[in-house]
Amino acid sequence: GQNIDQPTEMTATEGAIVQINCTYQTSGFNGLFWYQQHAGEAPTFLSYNVLDGLEEKGRFSSFLSRSKGYSYLLLKELQMKDSASYLCAVGDSNYQLIWGAGTKLIIKP
Amino acid sequence: IAGITQAPTSQILAAGRRMTLRCTQDMRHNAMYWYRQDLGLGLRLIHYSNTAGTTGKGEVPDGYSVSRANTDDFPLTLASAVPSQTSVYFCASSDSPSAGGADTQYFGPGTRLTVL
Numbered sequence: 005g006q007n008i009d010q011p012t013e014m015t016a017t018e019g020a021i022v023q024i025n026c027t028y029q030t031s032g033f034n035g036l037f038w039y040q041q042h043a044g045e046a047p048t049f050l051s052y053n054v055l056d057g058l059e060e061k062g063r064f065s066s067f068l069s070r071s072k073g074y075s076y077l078l079l080k081e082l083q084m085k086d087s088a089s090y091l092c093a094v095g096d097s098n099y100q101l102i103w104g105a106g107t108k109l110i111i112k113p
Numbered sequence: 114i115a116g117i118t119q120a121p122t123s124q125i126l127a128a129g130r131r132m133t134l135r136c137t138q139d140m141r142h143n144a145m146y147w148y149r150q151d152l153g154l155g156l157r158l159i160h161y162s163n164t165a166g167t168t169g170k171g172e173v174p175d176g177y178s179v180s181r182a183n184t185d186d187f188p189l190t191l192a193s194a195v196p197s198q199t200s201v202y203f204c205a206s207s208d209s210p211s212a213g214g215a216d217t218q219y220f221g222p223g224t225r226l227t228v229l
Contacts, residue, residue, distance in 0.1 A: 008155065034215040035215045037215075037217065037218075045222070045223075046203060046220035046221060046222050046223055047156070047203070047220050048220070049217050049218075049219070052217060091155070091156070093155075093156075095215025096215075099215045099216075100158060100161065100171070100215070101156075101158075101215060101218060102155075103148075103155035103156040103157075104155050105153060105154055105155045106155065
């Protein structure tokens, strides 16, 4: 079957760095997405990886290793507004997105 | 309109009633999707449409139907609502489902549905 695994919850301190991991097993691979979802709101797009390596976008970076079925989202210089759920999703062989349950990130002052 | 809109924002519905959730996008995206999101579970695909006039079943299609008469609108209908359909429903759209990989999906604000 298809499966996306990510930690349920993480806690970090304002100003610090946090890494959220995602492992996947899917039928085919057509890209890996990270989305941010604040409580009570819709998911919003953060990053996309289709080739191995690191993609950097401001304070956020995303890494992909296709051979290991592994990705991480790195958030630097954490701010209180980064408190949200972070969703990992993989495009399968039908180009549909398979979603993880999300990681709730709690930022403490 | 900018992006994707959904209506209603929230709804309480008696079991057995029929309900249509509306979704409209103005980005001229080819593909549209309906998801449900339940606590502790990832987004689950209910139905999708790769282009106007076509629809397909997702992971959890039972009890739901969709239509795609034009590019902009993609309504989701619950023919006879049951309490297990209590959830948050998100509509999404993307430009193309197969151009160089899966395409970025953009989400509407969601509809919070409670079936009693």
